[in-house]
Amino acid sequence: MAVSHPTGVELNMQRQTNGSQPWHAWYRYPRIGLALVYYNYHNPVLDRSYAATVYISKSLFRKPQQELNFRLGTGLAYFSNPFDLDTNHKNSIVSSRISATLQMRFDYDVAVTEHLGVLLGLGLNHYSNGATTKPNLGINLPTIFLGFNYHQQRPFVPLVASPSGLPADLGRNFLNLSTSLGFKQLNPANKQKYLVQSVSVLGGRRVSRKSNLLIGAEGFYDRSLVAQLRDTARTSEKLPDVKKAGVLIGHELLFGQLAFVTHLGFYLYNPYKSNDFYYERLGLKYHFTNNLFGAIDLKVHRGSADVLEFKAGLKL
Missing domain, CATH: 2.40.160.20 (Porin)
Incomplete structure (x- = not known):
């Protein structure tokens, strides 16, 4: 398969946990989000993919004007040109239109205004159908990205200042x-x-x-x-x-x-x-x-x- 350099666009919406449930504080108030991801592989064998991913984003450090986060998410992806024995037999990577996707990434956000931040990051997107259909080599796509974040509230102030008590079933x-x-x-x-x-x-x-x-x-x-x-x-x-x-x-x-x-x-x-x-x-x-x-x-x-x-x- 020809070597190519995919390019893509992502739109994500996320909600800040606030301490309304005990586990929010245990993980230091992560964000939960939905990402819509599009890639053009610039390769006629693979063509394009569209994905929707739900994720959790945990802050590794957070200050009023900057933060470093780690995101882990999973969802479903649609491929426009999967393997076909008659019309696309060279595509040994993706054999079904619908595949599962796993997304991991580190992103660094720097505030440029009260609500707007510049986003820089490194990520990995994995696509596979879990051998439901073959061939299924799957895709591992390392990414470098640049974007913008809009923050409704910055800096974040939690409802609960410290982690709450132990769960009732601990030790059971x-x-x-x-x-x-x-x-x-x-x-x-x-x-x-x-x-x-x-x-x-x-x-x-x-x-x-x-x-x-x-x-x-x-x-x-x-x-x-x-x-x-x-x-x-x-x-x-x-x-x-x-x-x-x-x-x-x-x-x-x-x-x-x-x-x-x-x-x-x-x-x-x-x-x-x-x-x-x-x-x-x-x-x-x-x-x-x-x-x-x-x-x-x-x-x-x-x-x-x-x-x-x-x-x-x-x-x-």
């Missing part, structure tokens, strides 16, 4: 029961989507204002491995079991009802060794009630996306 144990569904494409020539399922039983403990620790077991049934095995096996008799089971340790970084999830798992039952003995998971989890939650997770094998999981579960 809990149990998470969950199941997930995902879909995978075996290869670019085979457009069929195969169902991937999992079940998990995790024990956890809230160890601080911001953190839960987890340990538990889970099982997987990936139907794409059945098709893969039948394509490669010399005989259809005595094929190995494609089901997998393992144990994991995990962490949840808490933002009120929302949590950023990281897992490291190890397969203990893995007759058909289609991958490494371990896996990782990154995701977002949201508690709709005290007992009911949903999550969107990306399961990964050694940095390569395995499946995008849509999860529902109970907390007991």
Whole structure:
């Protein structure tokens, strides 16, 4: 694929947390925002992308006239010219019009008037469909940007001057029961989507204002491995079991009802060794009630996306 230098435009709207919820003070009053991002890749194979990202921006230092922030966000992106076996077979990077996006960046804001600031920064935008459709090399796009910020109130004065008391469930144990569904494409020539399922039983403990620790077991049934095995096996008799089971340790970084999830798992039952003995998971989890939650997770094998999981579960 030809080398190019993408250019883009971003419009973002953000709201300053003010201490109305306890976690605002625990994270020193971050901002929550929505970013609309457009890129022209100046490459006929990739063409253009449009994305919407929700994010949280945490201040690393903040003074009346300047501030340095770190932003982390996720959302969805639309690509105008994805892979097509007949019309765009050179595009091995993006194979579906809709992909997930992850955005990380540092930005430095300097006030030029009471409400207007000049914005300088470095960022990284990642795009991937989580192997739902193949090929899926994905895009990692480092960026340098220049822009302007309009501040409704500057300097910021919080409603709560210092972090509030400890959460009621600190030090308590809990149990998470969950199941997930995902879909995978075996290869670019085979457009069929195969169902991937999992079940998990995790024990956890809230160890601080911001953190839960987890340990538990889970099982997987990936139907794409059945098709893969039948394509490669010399005989259809005595094929190995494609089901997998393992144990994991995990962490949840808490933002009120929302949590950023990281897992490291190890397969203990893995007759058909289609991958490494371990896996990782990154995701977002949201508690709709005290007992009911949903999550969107990306399961990964050694940095390569395995499946995008849509999860529902109970907390007991």
